[in-house]
Amino acid sequence: MTDTDSDGLTHLYSETVRATMDGGTYGAWRSIAGADAVPLSFGFPYPDSFPNDALVKSAEALVAAEGDCALQYGGGEYADALPELIASRARDRGIACTADEIHLTNGATNAIDTVCQTFLDPGDAVFVEGPTFMGALRLFRNYDVEIAAFDVDEDGLDVEAVAAALEARAAAGETLPTLLYTIPTFHNPTGVTLTADRRARLLELAETYDFVILEDDPYGQLRFDGTEPAPIKALDESGRVIRVNTFSKTIAPGVRTGWTIADEAITAQFDRINAGGEPSFTRGLITKYAEDGRLDRAIEALCAGYEPRRDQLLESLEARMPPGTTWSEPDGGFFVWVGFPDGVDAETMLDDAIDRGVTYLPGTFFYPDDRGAGHARVSFSHTTPEAIDEGIAALAGAVEAAMPTAEADD
Structure with a gap:
């Protein structure tokens, strides 16, 4: 030895x-x-x-419909159809996107990590809410970046505090953020929702100071009261918002299927960097399960x-x-x-x-x-x-x- x-x-x-x-x-x-x-x-x-029984029946129906194809590496037609299902559901929430703008991942955390791989270098700055999802903090630390956290109140992220920090950094010639990570709807851990005017202001800041907004929305469809503000991605006209979502909270965590929504050029990089990360059988199962309004x-x-x-x-x-x-x-x-x-x-x-x-x-x-x-x-x-x-x-x-x-x- x-x-x-x-x-x-x-x-x-x-x-x-x-x-x-x-x-x-x-x-x-x-x-x-x-x-x-x-x-x-x-x-x-x-x-x-x-939905144990429904998933079992969907799996049986998927195999009956596609046989061996459903179990091959690439899956069958149902697996191929999942990006369009996701895009269609996003359009229902005001997000103009196509299936070519969807990148499938092995859960939302894998999606966040894919964004980090694509955009972050050591020494970059990432702005986050304080507090924020601890899993995202763990990922950001893996990339040797500066993490700056900004307060959250009953209306969500204090966007004007972000604006003041951006102005001060720019004036001093300090590092501006590459990413700003936010959970704008039913935030983890506080549960608050970012107001519509703050969402618009945040997008304005991203355009002014040249950073990407990483919008994480695992809980947005689980609304009991009130009206949903438009997703930040729905307001995005310059491609600065990358949206992350998952079926973990609307079907079950064990399906381990998430996705990003981003412009096609960015999605092409995600496809290249994170190739083959999502199980084809599960993709087909989700599409089959979601048929006829069941989801x-x-x-x-x-x-x-x-x-x-x-x-x-x-x-x-x-x-x-x-x-x-x-x-x-x-x-x-x-x-x-x-x-x-x-x-x-x-x-x-x-x-x-x-x-x-x-x-x-x-x-x-x-x-x-x-x-x-x-x-x-x-x-x-x-x-x-x-x-x-x-x-x-x-x-x-x-x-x-x-x-x-x-x-x-x-």
């Missing part, structure tokens, strides 16, 4: 991997669980929402299932949480962002919360810096309304125990 073998092949890892290898593995947050704890940490669909009916049923869970979570927070607690009130999606009273650290409190019977994700998971200690993401998607109330009762007890003594006695 040589000296270099003492650490295996670590010395041959890329510089980026060596710089980030102590940061844990994406998905390690899933270990936040207790045998008897209510799982308000997971942004997973509830199990009864899965739309399924989404309606999902909204009907998630809405009472959202309502229960908000009611339980109102009834049970101690004074000084705040929370978002989303019109759809999976998540509520909870702010705890002063002095309560969500990460420090987590073990006690699990012992009391509830899990959540601390707010620090969702920032590229040291913010978020006083917040938590709470999901209403994965469990029953009755369990949600039990979980919030446990969370309230943990918060009260964690509050500074004088404040807790008030």
Whole structure:
């Protein structure tokens, strides 16, 4: 054994991997669980929402219709038809696109990674919401870029703070962003929705300062209240918006099929860089499953299932949480962002919360810096309304125990 073998092949890892290898593995947050704890940490669909029987029948029908073709590398006609199905559904939401502008991926995270591979070099800057999807943060770190996070309020990303930062960087000759990553509708983790005027302003800034908007929309069709603002991609006339979406929240996470919508020239690069990443049989299965309006009916049923869970979570927070607690009130999606009273650290409190019977994700998971200690993401998607109330009762007890003594006695 040589000296270099003492650490295996670590010395041959890329510089980026060596710089980030102590940061844990994406998905390690899933270990936040207790045998008897209510799982308000997971942004997973509830199990009864899965269309098991319909998917089995669709698979049988697909094989009956296409035989061996459905199981070959390229798939059959149903697999080939999926990009047009996606484009048609995007046009229904106001996005002018064709099947040639669709790039299929192995889930939305793979789609985001494909965009990163195409656009990012070490030292580039990426602007994000603060807080934002922790999986995206993990991907951006892999590319050795600067990540700058901007506050989110009840109307979504603080776009004027972004504008001020862009102006200051331009004046100082500093690095301007290559990408701005946003989850504008039912944001993860806060649940808020970016207003229509902020969407338009953000696109104006992208054109002025020459960056790409990466619009991630996994939850947009899961709306219970209000009217959807136009997707940012629907406002895009200069090709600066790349839209990412997935079937994970509208069919099931296990289908692992996502996509991008971008101009044909960009999509051609995605096709070249990320070739063969999506399973052909699953592509055909999704197309078969979506026939005759079944996917739309399924989404309606999902909204009907998630809405009472959202309502229960908000009611339980109102009834049970101690004074000084705040929370978002989303019109759809999976998540509520909870702010705890002063002095309560969500990460420090987590073990006690699990012992009391509830899990959540601390707010620090969702920032590229040291913010978020006083917040938590709470999901209403994965469990029953009755369990949600039990979980919030446990969370309230943990918060009260964690509050500074004088404040807790008030």
